[in-house]
Amino acid sequence: MNNKSPKNIFQAFTKHFRFHSKKEEQGDEMEKIAAQEQKVFAFETLVSATKDFHPDRKLGQGGFGPVFKGKLSDGREIAVKKLSQNSGQGKKEFMNEAKLLSRVQHRNVVSLLGYCSHEEEKLLVYEYVANESLDKFLFNSGRQGALDWKRRYDIISGVARGLLYLHQDSHICIIHRDIKASNILLDDKWIPKIADFGMARLYPEDQTHVNTRVAGTNGYMAPEYVMHGKLSVKADVFSFGVLILELISGQKNSTFNQDSSSQNLLDWAYHLYKKNKTLEIADPVLASSADPDQVAMCIQIGLLCVQADPSLRPTMHHVILMLSKKHGALNEPTRPGYPGSRYRRSRRPNASSSTPGTSGRDDSQSYSTTNSNSASASAGASASTSGTRSDSRGKRPMESWNN
Numbered sequence: 001m002n003n004k005s006p007k008n009i010f011q012a013f014t015k016h017f018r019f020h021s022k023k024e025e026q027g028d029e030m031e032k033i034a035a036q037e038q039k040v041f042a043f044e045t046l047v048s049a050t051k052d053f054h055p056d057r058k059l060g061q062g063g064f065g066p067v068f069k070g071k072l073s074d075g076r077e078i079a080v081k082k083l084s085q086n087s088g089q090g091k092k093e094f095m096n097e098a099k100l101l102s103r104v105q106h107r108n109v110v111s112l113l114g115y116c117s118h119e120e121e122k123l124l125v126y127e128y129v130a131n132e133s134l135d136k137f138l139f140n141s142g143r144q145g146a147l148d149w150k151r152r153y154d155i156i157s158g159v160a161r162g163l164l165y166l167h168q169d170s171h172i173c174i175i176h177r178d179i180k181a182s183n184i185l186l187d188d189k190w191i192p193k194i195a196d197f198g199m200a201r202l203y204p205e206d207q208t209h210v211n212t213r214v215a216g217t218n219g220y221m222a223p224e225y226v227m228h229g230k231l232s233v234k235a236d237v238f239s240f241g242v243l244i245l246e247l248i249s250g251q252k253n254s255t256f257n258q259d260s261s262s263q264n265l266l267d268w269a270y271h272l273y274k275k276n277k278t279l280e281i282a283d284p285v286l287a288s289s290a291d292p293d294q295v296a297m298c299i300q301i302g303l304l305c306v307q308a309d310p311s312l313r314p315t316m317h318h319v320i321l322m323l324s325k326k327h328g329a330l331n332e333p334t335r336p337g338y339p340g341s342r343y344r345r346s347r348r349p350n351a352s353s354s355t356p357g358t359s360g361r362d363d364s365q366s367y368s369t370t371n372s373n374s375a376s377a378s379a380g381a382s383a384s385t386s387g388t389r390s391d392s393r394g395k396r397p398m399e400s401w402n403n
């Protein structure tokens, strides 16, 4: 058949015409697709998903605002973090976090489904993680039993893998900066997912640390970060170490009162370790499920992570090796970093350190934690003695993201 018959030419013309008449519609469609790819949610969608941010839907209140449970029209459950207008975050910083998060994909890191910026409102939309956060189990005597040793050990390993990914395996190096029990979410199979990159920043690969203003939560922050604003992956390693010791003891470092002769959980754990009574720090509810060798190994790893000198702390890569027992004998931990303790740099344990790759930089540094700033806001400090700005939740908000 001749394609150039008048009929076909007419058809081609009308097709072309139809295409143009639908152009606007298709443009709208393209915009929708683009919006989806950029993970932008319409404010109205989030209003209806959360029943207008109904108080019954509130999951919790963080330093940057409340979090609400919601359900999208397609049935997906979501957690919407509504950033308070006084959080100090500008629109640009918010977009930064959202973009950063949307590129991060790992089994042990919570997914950001999208975000929304509507007039003064800024919202982050996360996948809803069924069992919510670790702190709700760990520090609640009625619910601690849900976390037997295997679950706690799997949480330690999963968080270690998630952090390794953020530090090393993601296409960008991300320091989380606020690793703590409330930022570890547990899914329906108890798989831990690291939440909340509100504090996360890009970490330039050509630098050993970045200087920044202190933001974090009391009880979890590394002394060099509190005192000198020195943020490196080792600050996350420190917070991870606190988390391990909290997971094993069931005690919260920032409100520790188990032993009057110890200043905090880290001090208590270290002294028991030194007296060969390591297992005494374990939560009594673990008695029936604990594997003593594994518990002892994890306590030692926790103590290695909270050492005062960041260069002695293992990287997350070494933590994974230690957990997988492919590492041989573990090093002896030196004193933990916490307020009121005076750190004097000891000689490196030996040349064949169990933390290979952690260079011996900062050799001349000594972290005296006796100044008022550090004594008020470091690892085990009580927030009430703080001379520095922190809120009732022990949180030290960032002054600015652009420093």
Ligand SMILES: Nc1ncnc2c1ncn2[C@@H]1O[C@H](COP(=O)(O)OP(=O)(O)OP(=O)(O)O)[C@@H](O)[C@H]1O
Pocket: 059, 060, 061, 062, 063, 064, 065, 066, 067, 079, 081, 110, 126, 127, 128, 129, 130, 132, 133, 136, 178, 182, 183, 185, 195, 196, 217, 395
């Ligand atoms: N994706 C989620 N799925 C289920 N629950 C969540 C989710 N995100 C947050 N939550 C719940 O909401 C609570 C508040 O979260 P939010 O991150 O705002 O506060 P926070 O972690 O206590 O403090 P911070 O502001 O320092 O992170 C969490 O403790 C958690 O229980």
Ligand SMILES: [Mg+2]
Pocket: 062, 182, 183, 195, 196
């Ligand atoms: Mg959080």
